[in-house]
Amino acid sequence: MIKRIIRSKVKEVLESLYPEHKDTFFEVEIPKNEAFGDYSTNVALVLKGKVGKSPREIAQSFSEMLSQEENFSKVEIAGPGFINFWIAEEFYRKNLKDLLKKGDEFFKLDLGRGQKVLVEFVSANPTGPLHIGHGRGAAYGDSIARILSQTGFSVVREYYINDQGTQMHTLGKSVYLRAKELVGEKIEFPEDGYQGAYIYDIAKLALERYPNLLSVSEDEAIALCRDLAVEVILEDIRMDLEKFRAHFDSWYSERSLFERGVVARVLRLLEEKGLIYEKDSALWFRAKDFGDEKDRVLRKSTGDYTYFASDIAYHYEKFFERGFDLCVNLWGADHHGYVPRLKSAMKALGVPEEKLRVILIQMVNLLEGTELKSMSTRRGEFVELKELISEVGTDAVRFIFLSRSSDSSLDFDVELTKKQSQENPVYYVQYAHARICSVFAKAEEKGIKPNFLEANLALLQEKEELKLLKLIDSFDDVLESSALQLAPYKITYYLMDLASAFHDYYTKYRIIQDDTELMQARLALCEGVRRVLKHGLELLGVSAPEKM
Template structure:
């Protein structure tokens, strides 16, 4: 929070001293060495050419103004060639601790979104099989991002787009049908590109039970029945897995619904009216190359079947033009990178700002067990299901580790590490800090502390370097939340949590919280409570629990 406050002060003082300056980009950063203060800014260097003055002169004028802010700064220093270094007063950090103790679960909230309507569409796996660990990473990312955006003032809707139309669905139905024939004793030749997982046998058994005359039906009808049953069973399985993973959607949006409501046809007619559709080789093409795509794209094949792209155009038109979202965020697997330009081209064709669609590509997950990487192939049925991972290590460890890297970085998920109950396991290390604080308060109650009146606390007792470091780290929380929200980067919170937990564990190992000195004890309990509140708030934004005991 102090970083934002310093930035606002700088902007106000510049306005007062030098007048309004537009498009001013400057840094407020933590110096690498403590001798240069708590924060530093390069604003005077940035203003050099704008004001035609030396950076030192600008910095000194600003510093004189900042020195008046005694409630915030204990010391200000100007160093060549024009940096301004700030030392934050302990009183400021104490006031922030009081704010944490007062606001509790509301602490850290900041209104960045001002109620802007945001749709986050994530996972959206074709209902052709169970969710695998790659889907799990996307699920953790999308759900955590939704929590963060909601916490920062956006009106968020979480949506799953069900791709239940097209060739893959037909192949799914045919895969079940062939397995049903096989289960009935018929020798079959199973095509290479059909779905081969064990779950297909399970669905085939259910199909034979529900439809005793399945194999005597006309094949096309039998495959259609198998397809519909497979979609229903797989979707139910997907929903159950996601609920176990603490991912609850506001909407499940069916692709077939777009066609039933004639949305796809309406959109194509709209593009035709604008002269953006043409026919070639029996297919219908969209002139996406006019809007930045590498080439034009087929939206209706020569066999009169709509492409996935046709449905996606209608879906996104409907998101913006009919449902009125201000921002749409799609979280896709990295293998969809070639799809981005064509979708943004479609938005341009509708006069929708393509920047209103943000696409986050999630890199792959390597699952490691016993030092070996497990292979994954959806068609061959060799993938690791999300439910297997949840059974093995639980939702907390799975979510935390999935969120420990940025989306554009591949992730190694070490199962053996995730199961360890030691400081090597990052989620255990963070959760243990929260549980440890809970145990401190349990022990305090046993020692006669039946109430904690923070208004009576003498905060001057928090004078050790480790206590000041903890106070500083607590103040950083809102800055981290702001960064995680603005950059769509939940991993900022996992890094922060590890830092906060580390500082707390080190403090706890060095100092006694509970002692005969009641004033000292109350102040230290207040600091611990501040840590507990922030740990819990940050864990909640990741969808990870904050246990009281471990």
């Protein structure tokens, strides 16, 4: 919070000293080395090239004006021209009191100003159960949605169902063939069929539900198998996601885009704009004119539409008919070649570039011994998400996924994760929360009534206490950058920091003690830490247990 105050104060001074450079971008940051103060800005360094003075000279004029500010106990110039700030301790104490007074409101920001955001994630094709690669996307997307709702955006979470096209046919056919196999017929299973064992289960169900399955025409039977498979698989996916605490507001069918004529409408629009043409009896979009490598096919010469066609329609509808101001898509990194394609289409339709943000989630590989394996639904080689959840637990799995940036790939050693589940950092953070709860339980046992609002926080003088106060204050800065960068792992790292500072404090000082005034101050501090931990964990979709 103080970071934002510093930023606005520096900005004020910038405007008064150098009005012609008032939009210069500068940093306010917590220096790695605490000898350089609580916060630091590089404003003088970035101005250096623009005004004809040395950075230290510029810094000097800034610091003279800034040192008047009551929240700053010291302002200093250092190194090549950094301005370093020391914050009055009283500020942090007031901030804690504020938190205790306001409750949940304290944790809200208004970065979004009510903008409507659609977060589309997972969207795994209903051709098989979710595996741990999907889990990564689910954890990430769900957490981003939580973070955005917390920061003033109006969020809809959506799962896009690819229930149209040739792969659905392949799926139906795979089930159909397995059904035949089950009744003893000899079959030849195609290489591009779905190999997983779950196909047998669905085939069994198909035979039960449609006793005459094998006597109707093959086309009819495959259609029955396809629809049953989608139904069964989607239900399974829904249950997995629920167990994983990834919530969706909307399940959006690709097929419905055709049924409601959205695809046709958008194609007509593109045609009116002169952006499509026919060649070799296929229909093409002029993607190359909008930044893609080459033009792309919308309708094949067979008359079938490509995914690209329905994807344009889907996103057109998101922006122009459903009224979203921002669309966040989480895709597996194997689709990255598709990004310029979709972006080119949105550009052609007049959507500003920054309104579509595609987050690519890097692959999750399986580490078996020393061997790395990529997962494949079609080959039937994958570890199911539900298996991992039941053996390791939702909290631990989510925490692992959310403690890494989305753009580094993840080698997942399932055995190690199960074995080390006790050492997963999630327990470290949860334990800090449980420890605080246990202090309060102990206090209650002794008949002590905490009185947070009356506590004399000036008694919090130890350096460990100040560290906690500072961390509490910086929570919203972390929340802000994690929202702007769509990066939940920033919260994860912050929580580990906060938990660490608390554990350190806890082992050094007693909270419950004879000096009741000091005890009340410390209880108030503990309550502040507890609430931040709880809120932070909630943003990750991880529980904050009172006992472990």
